[in-house]
Amino acid sequence: MTDCNNIKPKPVGLKSACANCSVLELCLPLGLNDFEVKRLDDLIVQRVRVRKGNTLYRQGDPLHALYAVRLGFFKTTLTSEDGREQVTGFQMSGEILGMDAISDDRHSCNAVALEDSEVCPLQFSQLERLSRDLPSLQHNLNKLMSREIVKDHNLLLMMGNMNSDERLAAFFLNLSQRLSLRGYSPFNFILRMRREEIGSYLGLRLETISRGIARLRELGLLEVHAREVKILDLEGLKGLIAGCGHHGTPL
Known part of the structure; x- marks a missing residue:
């Protein structure tokens, strides 16, 4: 696997327009008004293309951004000390990658593209500042984190029952x-x-x-x-x- 952070990202247009995105109703801007969507959109300098098999971030990498999946498919994995891989999830367009790093500022898993994909990076420090100004955005972030907790609970239920x-x-x-x-x-x-x-x-x-x-x-x-x-x-x-x-x- 290739680390996306060690290769030059392929530019995919100068800007990513959230308002025109096909997965707007599934992603972070859900329920925001036009002005709020524009402010969120200003955080995204450009989309990043991740080729199939490349790694968006690795376990232990510092938190820089959250990544909204615009196109494509990812898996998240944990790597044990002896090198074994455990798949922890599969993510598709409209879903957010990187929230695993919020608790201690380091990613707890790897994110690998399962096909040629595009993500919209949202610098986390800027996103935090903007969410303080936009309660609706903070609400969406809270919902996304709650969804991750529910997902983990469902996985435990499935494994146990x-x-x-x-x-x-x-x-x-x-x-x-x-x-x-x-x-x-x-x-x-x-x-x-x-x-x-x-x-x-x-x-x-x-x-x-x-x-x-x-x-x-x-x-x-x-x-x-x-x-x-x-x-x-x-x-x-x-x-x-x-x-x-x-x-x-x-x-």
């Missing part, structure tokens, strides 16, 4: 719902991550992932060919995990 098939069904349902919110098909999509990465995230071995996909196929719930997913029975997926208290909150 769901069997392997239910975890896999919840994963596909979650992806379907998040993509639908962005205007994509909830029934047909491409996996940006490898099966090994899905297994790491769900706490399952690769062979368990493969068997689980086969069982979901046998139940007539979905088909998976390489990385192409076709959901055949969305309500059936929901029904499979209904007894576990999962209601589609982003994992």
Whole structure:
């Protein structure tokens, strides 16, 4: 993996106009008026392109900015002392990267692009100052941090209460719902991550992932060919995990 901070960012236009962004209603400016969006937009000097496989930031790096994902897909990982990687999440357009560093000013994980991506950097010190002037922006930041806590709780619930098939069904349902919110098909999509990465995230071995996909196929719930997913029975997926208290909150 290549560290994005050690390569010259590719400029993608001089400015990133939040008001014209396709994921405005999912990102930090949600609910801000035109004047407030303009002030937030002024913090973004230019978007940064992160090539597939490159690292936006690494575990232990100092906090400089939060990153709004404009295009593409990322994974966040933890690296153990013996070099093993644990996937902690998958992030797509309209979501924010970097909040893991707010508590102690250093990133606790790595953020790696799973496809060619673009992010909008928001210098954190400037964002803090602006949020003091704009209560609606501070409210949005608080909501985003609360969402991260809920996501962690849902992951713990899934690990503790769901069997392997239910975890896999919840994963596909979650992806379907998040993509639908962005205007994509909830029934047909491409996996940006490898099966090994899905297994790491769900706490399952690769062979368990493969068997689980086969069982979901046998139940007539979905088909998976390489990385192409076709959901055949969305309500059936929901029904499979209904007894576990999962209601589609982003994992």
